[in-house]
Amino acid sequence: MRLTSLQLEQFRNFEKETVALCDGLSLLVGRNGQGKTNLLEAIYILGYGKTYRTSLARECIRHGQPECRVSGVVTHGGGEKRLQVRISRSDKDLSVHGKSVGLDEFAGQFHVLAFTQGHISAIRGAPAERRAFLDRALVMMYPGHVRHIAGYVRALKQRNSLLGGEVDARQAVVDERQIECWDEAIAREGARLAWNRVRYVKELKQELPQALFGGEEVKLHYLAVGCGDLSSVEAIEGSLREGLRASRCADRKLGFTTVGPHRDDLKIYIDGKPAAHFGSAGQQRSAMISLYFAQMEIHRRDQGYYPVFLVDDVEAELDTGRLRTFLSYLSERTQTLVTTAKEEILPPMSSSVSRFLVESGTVSACAQGMEPSGAP
Numbered sequence: 137m138r139l140t141s142l143q144l145e146q147f148r149n150f151e152k153e154t155v156a157l158c159d160g161l162s163l164l165v166g167r168n169g170q171g172k173t174n175l176l177e178a179i180y181i182l183g184y185g186k187t188y189r190t191s192l193a194r195e196c197i198r199h200g201q202p203e204c205r206v207s208g209v210v211t212h213g214g215g216e217k218r219l220q221v222r223i224s225r226s227d228k229d230l231s232v233h234g235k236s237v238g239l240d241e242f243a244g245q246f247h248v249l250a251f252t253q254g255h256i257s258a259i260r261g262a263p264a265e266r267r268a269f270l271d272r273a274l275v276m277m278y279p280g281h282v283r284h285i286a287g288y289v290r291a292l293k294q295r296n297s298l299l300g301g302e303v304d305a306r307q308a309v310v311d312e313r314q315i316e317c318w319d320e321a322i323a324r325e326g327a328r329l330a331w332n333r334v335r336y337v338k339e340l341k342q343e344l345p346q347a348l349f350g351g352e353e354v355k356l357h358y359l360a361v362g363c364g365d366l367s368s369v370e371a372i373e374g375s376l377r378e379g380l381r382a383s384r385c386a387d388r389k390l391g392f393t394t395v396g397p398h399r400d401d402l403k404i405y406i407d408g409k410p411a412a413h414f415g416s417a418g419q420q421r422s423a424m425i426s427l428y429f430a431q432m433e434i435h436r437r438d439q440g441y442y443p444v445f446l447v448d449d450v451e452a453e454l455d456t457g458r459l460r461t462f463l464s465y466l467s468e469r470t471q472t473l474v475t476t477a478k479e480e481i482l483p484p485m486s487s488s489v490s491r492f493l494v495e496s497g498t499v500s501a502c503a504q505g506m507e508p509s510g511a512p
């Protein structure tokens with residue numbers, strides 16, 4: 137799979153720009169504040185139908201404009217897909233070959249992984265970030281996962297709204313019956329959500345490259361809150377149903393639901409110690425890269441090809457040896473787009489590299505097949 141062309145209209149600091157993209161490794165170089173991250177964000181939006189930088193899609197619209205568009209042509213297996221995302225102040229339209237589609241259909245069209253400062257929070261941040269890491273991977277490969285998330289979130293919101301507030305005895309009986317109904321929906325959807333994650337973590341464990349960076353060993357463990365038996369979807373469903381019933385009284389006092397996959401965590405260890413607390417910045421980044429490599433391999437096994445890979449500020453926190461391992465691995469496997477404001481510190485690469493200069497919301501291609509400057 138490869139993105140061959142990208143067009144931006146009124147997107148962040150880009151007025152109108154078309155970029156023809158190359159296979160292999162592309163460096164997007166430029167000084168701070170020129171639009172490198174914006175460009176990667178636009179590509180990411182073509183993959184997921186939404187940005188990773190903000191929950192307010194309209195922030196992507198160039199200041200003073202009514203709407204923005206990101207369009208791209210993706211080639212895969214001899215075929216071509218034309219994707220477009222149009223964002224206005226009030227809504228968003230996703231389309232494939234000019235036909236509007238829902239998020240679940242759109243998200244499966246262009247497979248792309250992104251490694252940015254924000255995505256490193258899967259290691260450093262709260263459990264929600266790690267759940268999002270797993271769900272992003274699952275949504276891309278199995279569009280049905282979106283429906284389980286949506287069904288689960290809906291049921292959870294309803295249950296939480298019934299838990300809060302003072303009610304009289306008669307209302308409490310009515311609420312109790314409704315809570316039972318929502319418990320059923322939470323157990324059903326939550327079991328499918330958690331089961332997908334459990335299976336995915338099992339695959340990640342199998343594919344984790346060991347001792348890739350300096351001999352560090354990365355280990356994973358999916359921690360399911362309120363679920364003892366994770367051996368099958370039925371077992372999780374039963375366990376969740378039981379857990380929800382048992383916690384109902386306590387949940388009423390707290391006003392929210394304490395059991396279910398919205399509380400789960402993916403525990404990540406480096407050499408036996410929790411990565412978030414004991415890993416150095418570079419070790420955490422390297423562990424994250426190992427996770428991404430595992431994700432790439434699962435994707436290839438499952439779909440038959442590697443997803444496109446985006447890396448923002450590639451040089452941050454990695455020494456030259458780790459950078460070289462990282463970029464060589466990616467560029468040998470898939471189309472990789474990498475931003476940097478410090479091209480001179482990148483290690484020499486064996487494969488050919490395409491260069492694009494990003495300057496004040498414009499992109500210009502430099503001569504093809506060049507080594508990054510800094511190469512001997």
Ligand SMILES: Nc1ncnc2c1ncn2[C@@H]1O[C@H](COP(=O)(O)OP(=O)(O)OP(=O)(O)O)[C@@H](O)[C@H]1O
Binds near residue numbers: 149476
């Ligand atoms: N909605 C918007 N409209 C206009 N300009 C915007 C909008 N959102 C962001 N920008 C501007 O886009 C510019 C480029 O931002 P971007 O994050 O892409 O820079 P960058 O090249 O990645 O820089 P760095 O090397 O510092 O990471 C910034 O000056 C920012 O203020």
Ligand SMILES: [Mg+2]
Binds near residue numbers: 172173174448449
């Ligand atoms: Mg940037």
